[in-house]
Amino acid sequence: MSGISINEALKWACVQLERVSDSVTLDAEVMLQYVLGKSRTYLYTWPDRSLTSDQWHRFMAMVNERAKGHPVAHITGEREFWSLPLLVNKTTLIPRPDTEILVETALNLSLRANARVLDLGTGTGAIALALASERPDWQVTGVDKVPDAVTLAKMNRDRLKLELVEILQSDWFSAVAQRQFELVVSNPPYIDEQDEHLAQGDVRFEPRSALTAADEGFADLFYIATEARTHLLPGGYLLMEHGYQQARVLRQKMLELGYQDVATVRDFGSNDRCTLGRWPG
Numbered sequence: 001m002s003g004i005s006i007n008e009a010l011k012w013a014c015v016q017l018e019r020v021s022d023s024v025t026l027d028a029e030v031m032l033q034y035v036l037g038k039s040r041t042y043l044y045t046w047p048d049r050s051l052t053s054d055q056w057h058r059f060m061a062m063v064n065e066r067a068k069g070h071p072v073a074h075i076t077g078e079r080e081f082w083s084l085p086l087l088v089n090k091t092t093l094i095p096r097p098d099t100e101i102l103v104e105t106a107l108n109l110s111l112r113a114n115a116r117v118l119d120l121g122t123g124t125g126a127i128a129l130a131l132a133s134e135r136p137d138w139q140v141t142g143v144d145k146v147p148d149a150v151t152l153a154k155m156n157r158d159r160l161k162l163e164l165v166e167i168l169q170s171d172w173f174s175a176v177a178q179r180q181f182e183l184v185v186s187n188p189p190y191i192d193e194q195d196e197h198l199a200q201g202d203v204r205f206e207p208r209s210a211l212t213a214a215d216e217g218f219a220d221l222f223y224i225a226t227e228a229r230t231h232l233l234p235g236g237y238l239l240m241e242h243g244y245q246q247a248r249v250l251r252q253k254m255l256e257l258g259y260q261d262v263a264t265v266r267d268f269g270s271n272d273r274c275t276l277g278r279w280p281g
């Protein structure tokens, strides 16, 4: 035994992390849960239980990594998205809770039972796997340009036993050039390359290729909106996540490109977060 209780370990971690994180308690809880293999409820039901020496040393090592700025998801190697435990690494974006609104919006569309769905830039596979977990009959394909991300998404698919999800290496539509879908979704890179937030916090440890795009962050959003027109079945939808200040310009672009019923959905923090449009038919 280490002689250190759960409560003491959490308090110690919060002090260490005070200056590096604006979610110190959550960070400490997630890392301690990971080390103990227990739920959050357990931490507060048994605050006086002692950590073994091994647990305490592992926890200290993780907190020290976090104190250097590394994201918690990189330290534990996992992050939950849509209640699915996903493996995460440095090859791609860490799934964000904000993106769950895109999943929810997609699930609210009335598509046919075995609709074909494409997730562009799937990364960990988060969106594709969340959709497949809710709609087992949809034919979901997730693609990513980065080979290591493709490997990661396949690992997540296999661990979650969502074998029917197809994961392909593809530069946007390149590997599905001849195919059409009822729904195309994407959380593409959309941050302006000059954005000062890129030098702060967790995003410093994520690949730029998953975060930034040219033309004030619009390059990939516009490219996808343009190309999706030949990959959508008549009446199909395009649904993309974007920055909270990009909605108006993106809606305008989608209307110019011929999409109908173009609308923006806000996330749980009331920020404009994703925009969808229907391809006529």
Ligand code: GLN
Pocket (backbone or CB within 6 Å): 093, 096, 098, 187, 188, 189, 190, 191, 203, 210, 211, 212
């Ligand atoms: N929403 C993310 C962030 O602000 C960015 C995700 C993305 O570029 N697709 O960090």
